[in-house]
Amino acid sequence: MFGYYISLALRSLRGTPVLSALMIAAIAVGVGASMTVLTLNYMMSQNALEHKDDVLYAVQLDSWDVNKAYDSPNELPRQITYRDAQALLRSDIPTRQVAMHRFGFTVELRDSPVLPFTASTRVTTRDFFSLFDVPFIYGGTWEKEADTSATQVVVLSKSTNDKLFSGENSVGKTISLNAEPFTVIGVIDHWQPAPNIHDLNNSHFAQSAKLFIPFGLHREYEIYSWGNTNGWNSERPDGYEGFLQGENIWIQYWVELSSSEQKGQYEDFLTAYIRGEKAQGRFERPLKFALSKPSEWLVLNEVLSDDNRVLGWVSLAFLLVCVINAVALLLAKFLRKAPEAGVRRALGASRSAIFTQHLIESAAIGMIGGIAGIFIAVLGISGIRHLAMGQMDTVATMDWVMMIAAVGLALIASLLAGFYPAWRISRTNPSIYLKTQ
Amino acid sequence: MLKMNNVRKSFRTDTIETHALRDFSLEVKEGEFVSVTGPSGSGKTTFLNIAGLLEPPTGGEYLLDGDDVSNLNDRQRSHLRNEKIGFIFQGFNLIPDLTLFDNIDVPLRYRGFSAKERRKRIEKVLEQVGLSARAKHLPAQLSGGQQQRIAIARALAGEPRFLLADEPTGNLDSLMARQVMELLEFINEWGTTIVMVTHDPELARRAHRNIQIVDGQVCDLRAVPEQPAAVSV
Numbered sequence: 001m002f003g004y005y006i007s008l009a010l011r012s013l014r015g016t017p018v019l020s021a022l023m024i025a026a027i028a029v030g031v032g033a034s035m036t037v038l039t040l041n042y043m044m045s046q047n048a049l050e051h052k053d054d055v056l057y058a059v060q061l062d063s064w065d066v067n068k069a070y071d072s073p074n075e076l077p078r079q080i081t082y083r084d085a086q087a088l089l090r091s092d093i094p095t096r097q098v099a100m101h102r103f104g105f106t107v108e109l110r111d112s113p114v115l116p117f118t119a120s121t122r123v124t125t126r127d128f129f130s131l132f133d134v135p136f137i138y139g140g141t142w143e144k145e146a147d148t149s150a151t152q153v154v155v156l157s158k159s160t161n162d163k164l165f166s167g168e169n170s171v172g173k174t175i176s177l178n179a180e181p182f183t184v185i186g187v188i189d190h191w192q193p194a195p196n197i198h199d200l201n202n203s204h205f206a207q208s209a210k211l212f213i214p215f216g217l218h219r220e221y222e223i224y225s226w227g228n229t230n231g232w233n234s235e236r237p238d239g240y241e242g243f244l245q246g247e248n249i250w251i252q253y254w255v256e257l258s259s260s261e262q263k264g265q266y267e268d269f270l271t272a273y274i275r276g277e278k279a280q281g282r283f284e285r286p287l288k289f290a291l292s293k294p295s296e297w298l299v300l301n302e303v304l305s306d307d308n309r310v311l312g313w314v315s316l317a318f319l320l321v322c323v324i325n326a327v328a329l330l331l332a333k334f335l336r337k338a339p340e341a342g343v344r345r346a347l348g349a350s351r352s353a354i355f356t357q358h359l360i361e362s363a364a365i366g367m368i369g370g371i372a373g374i375f376i377a378v379l380g381i382s383g384i385r386h387l388a389m390g391q392m393d394t395v396a397t398m399d400w401v402m403m404i405a406a407v408g409l410a411l412i413a414s415l416l417a418g419f420y421p422a423w424r425i426s427r428t429n430p431s432i433y434l435k436t437q
Numbered sequence: 438m439l440k441m442n443n444v445r446k447s448f449r450t451d452t453i454e455t456h457a458l459r460d461f462s463l464e465v466k467e468g469e470f471v472s473v474t475g476p477s478g479s480g481k482t483t484f485l486n487i488a489g490l491l492e493p494p495t496g497g498e499y500l501l502d503g504d505d506v507s508n509l510n511d512r513q514r515s516h517l518r519n520e521k522i523g524f525i526f527q528g529f530n531l532i533p534d535l536t537l538f539d540n541i542d543v544p545l546r547y548r549g550f551s552a553k554e555r556r557k558r559i560e561k562v563l564e565q566v567g568l569s570a571r572a573k574h575l576p577a578q579l580s581g582g583q584q585q586r587i588a589i590a591r592a593l594a595g596e597p598r599f600l601l602a603d604e605p606t607g608n609l610d611s612l613m614a615r616q617v618m619e620l621l622e623f624i625n626e627w628g629t630t631i632v633m634v635t636h637d638p639e640l641a642r643r644a645h646r647n648i649q650i651v652d653g654q655v656c657d658l659r660a661v662p663e664q665p666a667a668v669s670v
Contacts, residue, residue: 004546011535015534272614342546343530343532343543346489346518347543348515348520348544348548348595349519350512350516351511351512351515351516351549352512353515385584390499429492431486431491434491434526434530
């Protein structure tokens with residue numbers, strides 16, 4: 001009977017094209033609007049490191065101003081100082097550890113038609129690639145020594161390698177960064193976590209770095225941060241060395257701790273380190289640090305803000321309004337068909353058969369509305385991408401999960417909308433219509 | 438075939454209770470052709486609705502084929518209605534946006550027949566009513582008489598043993614009415630029991646027996662000699 005009900009539903013839709021179009025439009029607009037917002041919220045709440053949620057930790061140390069706590073949900077700075085990063089890097093407790101920040105270089109390839117361009121660069125330690133599961137196409141990361149001494153090597157992103165070397169293996173070739181020669185030692189595959197969980201201090205959804213260079217190059221090139229650098233001490237440090245040894249926070253720090261014992265050891269290490277620094281007059285606030293899992297880090301950085309959540313609920317409320325409109329339209333349509341339902345009842349259809357037939361008609365409207373809603377959502381999302389001028393490209397996209405969710409939402413909405421009208425039509429007394437038709 | 442004992446049917450609003458049938462008792466035997474007459478509002482249609490299991494009685498006993506069907510639930514009544522009862526209406530009640538073939542198909546779908554069996558039955562009844570060539574037409578493309586023949590074909594497709602006709606010729610001219618009546622007589626000769634509500638005395642006389650309903654009760658025919666003659670079996 002299911003196939004029969006489907007054919008009846010499609011026949012009925014064709015029979016009342018204007019009314020059907022209105023109902024489909026009501027569902028489509030509701031689903032499209034809500035899916036636009038829900039898709040963004042869904043993409044924003046993704047955790048690219050979910051599979052490592054129990055071993056990776058973002059490190060926070062409270063080196064901030066004794067007179068005023070840092071303005072964050074756990075009152076801890078989201079980055080650490082360079083000198084603290086250097087000290088933590090000396091620990092051999094973590095399985096892997098990464099100190100890093102964002103920078104930018106002017107890239108040039110000699111004897112190439114490619115014009116010089118500025119590329120977002122991640123200055124980091126060698127474990128970055130393995131800790132964040134960044135895949136390599138060619139070559140690999142640098143030696144450990146490069147994390148502490150100036151070594152002019154570079155890892156390229158796939159897009160940079162495509163641009164400079166047409167995608168060929170460029171390992172061993174030389175490119176110029178700010179007019180200095182750097183040897184390519186690796187090329188990574190496309191890697192674009194969304195949100196950028198490894199660096200939430202800058203844009204949550206910015207494109208990943210185009211170049212990766214060793215952490216040991218700071219002094220050689222006087223590398224500052226292209227991201228947020230925050231400080232509380234009004235005394236200006238002397239020169240670049242003063243900047244490195246000052247209380248500015250600009251380094252992101254992650255550790256991989258494979259067991260609870262290892263985590264305990266590292267917590268002891270951090271406690272001892274802070275106490276040592278306190279003895280030297282630093283870390284004047286009460287001893288406090290945090291090791292946050294990726295999932296906790298996303299919450300701490302408010303990637304999905306309260307505003308986004310409220311907007312999600314508002315979009316669902318709008319869908320509810322559309323559903324209520326669809327209920328009224330369906331009721332009008334079904335009651336107009338009450339005589340036919342009366343005839344079917346006389347010919348042997350039970351109330352449940354009439355109910356099912358009309359509910360399937362509602363579901364058919366929902367399916368078509370859902371598909372139309374996907375197009376509206378895609379339009380809405382591309383509108384947001386356009387308005388955000390590239391800042392939302394990584395999250396303003398609809399994957400197959402959300403497309404299925406859109407159709408599912410439309411189906412649920414239409415079944416909810418159709419439930420009462422279908423129930424009403426199934427409860428009508430057929431004899432009234434048989435006599436009066 | 439059909440036996441009603443002291444059947445009652447009342448409709449209640451907030452302030453008024455209307456008794457459509459009161460102590461209504463009637464027996465229709467297998468193979469009978471019974472006409473039902475009576476003034477408007479006498480309870481003819483209510484009787485037909487209860488007989489056709491479209492409405493349950495308020496009280497009393499209704500036996501169909503020997504089984505008490507007074508207190509069945511909707512699913513059971515729908516199943517019996519589909520299997521044993523055929524309906525013919527004054528207004529034909531064909532579904533306007535379905536072809537004649539699909540209209541006849543409706544009760545067979547609810548019966549659960551295979552596509553092959555449904556097609557066989559539909560083609561058979563279309564041939565019986567002489568409208569095989571019009572299977573793909575819509576009801577609006579047919580005359581009133583042809584539409585009623587399709588309605589009869591639809592009622593017969595499931596091979597019901599009991600046919601209920603509510604003013605089947607009420608919307609037809611005399612020629613078409615005669616043709617439809619001849620078709621009903623023909624169907625009755627095959628063995629189908631027919632109960633027909635009519636206002637037409639001539640048609641009522643052609644039935645085996647005439648029942649008159651007055652004020653929701655079967656009226657004693659001998660007490661109303663001016664009524665159309667009835668032949669009791």
